[in-house]
Amino acid sequence: MSEExxxxxxxxxIGTSTTQVIFSRLTFKNSAGYFAVPHxxxxxxxxxxxxxxxxxxxxxxxxxxxxxxxxxxAEEFRKSGYKPTDTQTGAVIITGESxxxxxxxxxxxxxxxxxxxxVVSTAGPDLxxxxxxxxxxxxxxxxxxxxxxxxxxxxxxxxxxxxxDAGEVIAKGCVDIGGRLxxxxxxxxxEYISDSVLKMTASDGLSLNIGDEAQYTKIYRIGEIMAExxxxxxxxxxxxxxxxxxxxxxxQFKFHKPIRAICFSGGVADxxxxxxxxxxxxxxxxxxxxxxxxxxxxLFSDFRVIEAKETIxxxxxxxxxxxxxxSGSTITYNRDVFPLKNIPVLKxxxxxxxxxxxxxxxxxxxxxxxxxxxxxSKQLILAMKGKPNPSYMEVKRLAACLVSVLDAxxxxxxxxxxxxxxxxxxxxxxxxxxxxxxxxxxVICIDSVQVDQNDFVDMGxxxxxxxxxxxxxxxxxxx
Amino acid sequence: xxxxxxxxxxxxxxxQSMKPAPAPEEKRRMHRTTEIKKxxxxxxxxxVPMDASFMxxxxxxxxxxxxxxxxxNEGLIDITxxxxxxxxxxxxxxxxxxxxxxxxxxxxRIGVGNCGPRLKTRTMxxxxxxxxxxxxxxxxxxxxxxxxxxxxxxxxxxxxxxTQFLTRPDLGRIFPPExxxxxxxxxxxxxxxxxxxxxGLSSTAVEANLENILPIIIEGLKAKGLKVGTPFFVKNxxxxxxxQISEALNATVTCVLLGERPGLATAESMSAxxxxxxxxxxxxxxxxxxxxIHSRGIPAVEAGxxxxxxxxxxxxxxxxxxxxxx
Numbered sequence: 001m002s003e004e005x006x007x008x009x010x011x012x013x014i015g016t017s018t019t020q021v022i023f024s025r026l027t028f029k030n031s032a033g034y035f036a037v038p039h040x041x042x043x044x045x046x047x048x049x050x051x052x053x054x055x056x057x058x059x060x061x062x063x064x065x066x067x068x069x070x071x072x073x074a075e076e077f078r079k080s081g082y083k084p085t086d087t088q089t090g091a092v093i094i095t096g097e098s099x100x101x102x103x104x105x106x107x108x109x110x111x112x113x114x115x116x117x118x119v120v121s122t123a124g125p126d127l128x129x130x131x132x133x134x135x136x137x138x139x140x141x142x143x144x145x146x147x148x149x150x151x152x153x154x155x156x157x158x159x160x161x162x163x164x165d166a167g168e169v170i171a172k173g174c175v176d177i178g179g180r181l182x183x184x185x186x187x188x189x190x191e192y193i194s195d196s197v198l199k200m201t202a203s204d205g206l207s208l209n210i211g212d213e214a215q216y217t218k219i220y221r222i223g224e225i226m227a228e229x230x231x232x233x234x235x236x237x238x239x240x241x242x243x244x245x246x247x248x249x250x251x252q253f254k255f256h257k258p259i260r261a262i263c264f265s266g267g268v269a270d271x272x273x274x275x276x277x278x279x280x281x282x283x284x285x286x287x288x289x290x291x292x293x294x295x296x297x298x299l300f301s302d303f304r305v306i307e308a309k310e311t312i313x314x315x316x317x318x319x320x321x322x323x324x325x326x327s328g329s330t331i332t333y334n335r336d337v338f339p340l341k342n343i344p345v346l347k348x349x350x351x352x353x354x355x356x357x358x359x360x361x362x363x364x365x366x367x368x369x370x371x372x373x374x375x376x377s378k379q380l381i382l383a384m385k386g387k388p389n390p391s392y393m394e395v396k397r398l399a400a401c402l403v404s405v406l407d408a409x410x411x412x413x414x415x416x417x418x419x420x421x422x423x424x425x426x427x428x429x430x431x432x433x434x435x436x437x438x439x440x441x442x443v444i445c446i447d448s449v450q451v452d453q454n455d456f457v458d459m460g461x462x463x464x465x466x467x468x469x470x471x472x473x474x475x476x477x478x479x
Numbered sequence: 480x481x482x483x484x485x486x487x488x489x490x491x492x493x494x495q496s497m498k499p500a501p502a503p504e505e506k507r508r509m510h511r512t513t514e515i516k517k518x519x520x521x522x523x524x525x526x527v528p529m530d531a532s533f534m535x536x537x538x539x540x541x542x543x544x545x546x547x548x549x550x551x552n553e554g555l556i557d558i559t560x561x562x563x564x565x566x567x568x569x570x571x572x573x574x575x576x577x578x579x580x581x582x583x584x585x586x587x588r589i590g591v592g593n594c595g596p597r598l599k600t601r602t603m604x605x606x607x608x609x610x611x612x613x614x615x616x617x618x619x620x621x622x623x624x625x626x627x628x629x630x631x632x633x634x635x636x637x638x639x640x641x642t643q644f645l646t647r648p649d650l651g652r653i654f655p656p657e658x659x660x661x662x663x664x665x666x667x668x669x670x671x672x673x674x675x676x677x678x679g680l681s682s683t684a685v686e687a688n689l690e691n692i693l694p695i696i697i698e699g700l701k702a703k704g705l706k707v708g709t710p711f712f713v714k715n716x717x718x719x720x721x722x723q724i725s726e727a728l729n730a731t732v733t734c735v736l737l738g739e740r741p742g743l744a745t746a747e748s749m750s751a752x753x754x755x756x757x758x759x760x761x762x763x764x765x766x767x768x769x770x771x772i773h774s775r776g777i778p779a780v781e782a783g784x785x786x787x788x789x790x791x792x793x794x795x796x797x798x799x800x801x802x803x804x805x
Contacts, residue, residue: 426784
């Protein structure tokens with residue numbers, strides 16, 4: 001009997017400025033004692049290969065050059081020694097300004113040889129912040145120390161912030177502050193100034209124009225303004241300038257608790273944590289100066305700053321190591337039909353769930369028909385919270401309700417897929433399997449997984465003696 | 480001589496003291512805020528909703544007091560309830576929310592503070608109340624009402640009463656000849672699986688879990704095409720009583736659902752002990768156990784579904800206990 005399983009996960013991050021690939025090995029292990037019901041958890045996430053950091057090949061300012069991206073990924077697979085068939089899970093994340101539908105379609109097409117089995121998702125600013133915060137180790141710190149930790153992922157164009165409270169995301173947001181918002185030519189002239197920087201210089205009375213000589217003092221002043229804006233953001237101060245540079249489509253960074261520690265990731269983080277010798281213009285942008293300004297700012301003197309586990313690779317490590325989770329350890333599936341990919345979720349509210357627990361089928365049938373009209377997928381997952389300590393009769397009524405509705409409405413041969421939060425999936429699944437159906441149907445019922453309406457779910461091959469299945473919940477997807 | 484204003488003041492004080500006592504609901508709210516929340520430095524607005532939930536959901540103690548018509552208990556709180564235990568007693572907490580999260584993760588009594596070198600009165604009382612619940616679990620009998628509802632007949636071991644059951648573990652493992660006769664005559668023989676229920680050291684555990692766990696196991700096993708024996712109840716039973724039952728009925732697998740020795744954390748914990756071809760005198764290592772079946776461990780109905788799988792695995796492997804794990 002094997003008590004441990006490992007799977008290989010790949011993470012690919014295609015951002016505005018850089019493209020990276022990592023491989024990580026996830027270890028699933030039974031952590032419960034000999035006399036207890038098994039409890040399988042992901043006990044280790046080891047990054048086994050890190051690619052070089054490539055500049056993202058672009059056709060124009062926003063469109064990705066799919067063929068060149070494909071070459072980069074193929075080359076990194078070759079260098080790592082892994083074949084596409086070695087990976088069981090993973091994610092391709094398209095971030096920053098590249099996160100648009102056309103790019104997602106290009107990547108999906110070009111990487112299908114590698115990514116046939118992966119998640120391809122375009123991360124909006126919010127999701128990107130969360131992924132980076134997981135990859136940087138900020139989330140783990142907030143769990144280990146049971147405190148609030150803000151992770152600031154400072155990239156080329158934007159700063160994505162996420163606030164974790166004991167592992168839970170309680171706030172997230174994004175502003176147009178980054179290292180490449182002022183670019184300089186190799187002979188020291190200003191080449192590009194972003195709209196957000198223009199707003200900053202205007203409010204400060206600073207004069208900076210394209211073609212000017214790039215003076216250190218002027219650029220440093222911009223860095224100071226950016227650092228001060230970030231500080232005010234974390235202190236929840238109202239600021240008109242700050243409001244004007246909030247990234248479109250991002251959430252308001254609102255929360256009601258003091259921040260206990262902060263952590264930096266993204267390209268600029270290296271310049272913050274490890275100031276190096278050399279010309280400040282060596283990357284052709286203001287990144288180095290922004291790092292210096294942040295290090296000298298109130299962000300460092302007023303907050304406890306923790307060391308990031310990953311800086312520039314936080315997002316790709318987050319994508320590769322933290323997108324896969326694990327189901328509860330007492331679940332039901334009548335046979336191995338996995339992997340299942342991109343299944344849309346129909347989530348029942350607490351009230352709707354209560355109706356099902358009482359055995360009434362009317363509302364559920366109606367909701368299911370509505371979902372089937374919305375989605376072109378033949379399969380769907382019925383998700384609900386469940387109950388912490390349900391009675392036998394409650395589960396029995398629920399099973400009868402679900403089977404009668406799902407069997408009547410799902411196309412022939414499609415499995416009945418149930419995802420619950422509370423530990424009751426084995427009981428519910430077992431009862432569902434005992435009930436007769438018009439068409440022969442598979443029953444897959446898992447718990448300890450939280451999903452929401454509009455999510456998509458992947459379920460991998462069963463692990464650790466078939467006790468659990470790996471699950472990837474995707475909040476955003478195109479394709 | 481008293482002045483008129485002094486007389487007025489005295490009269491006012493007397494009138495105040497003669498005002499009728501607050502209504503019960505109001506009293507309870509006052510009770511809670513002053514007794515439990517007194518060291519909680521929060522706004523008043525936060526206190527009210529919590530109190531409201533307390534009033535809607537009556538604690539077990541309150542339900543009992545209502546059933547017995549003990550009006551005196553009106554307004555008393557159940558200090559052993561999870562809601563009350565979740566409130567830290569420690570003074571001057573640096574990170575109150577952090578402490579509450581830690582308390583929620585363990586049944587251990589953390590964040591209870593102290594009074595000099597000793598426990599606070601409330602902690603002491605809670606300990607004694609929990610201990611009393613544990614003693615009740617051991618000494619009470621499983622109600623006949625429940626056994627009737629589940630359609631279980633009762634067979635007693637050689638123990639005459641609870642005292643003998645506690646002092647003579649050996650007698651809790653064997654049946655008197657007439658008891659064994661009852662089992663043989665009332666039950667189906669030569670079965671794949673014999674399931675029965677026993678009080679063990681906690682009747683409370685049987686009361687709390689039996690109705691949710693027994694039917695799902697029996698249904699699950701039958702759905703797998705297995706021949707399941709007649710379930711019954713063994714009074715004053717130890718785990719190893721299953722060995723005599725297994726031999727008497729010629730069961731391939733025997734499974735007992737039994738109340739575990741209660742601790743100060745919970746008195747509702749049940750375990751299932753399962754053995755392949757159990758025989759009297761066999762090593763304990765041949766028993767497979769599924770433990771911690773209670774509302775805050777593995778829910779009874781989920782445990783039942785899991786036990787079905789475990790029994791199937793035992794039948795396939797033709798082994799149980801340590802031998803199954805090999």
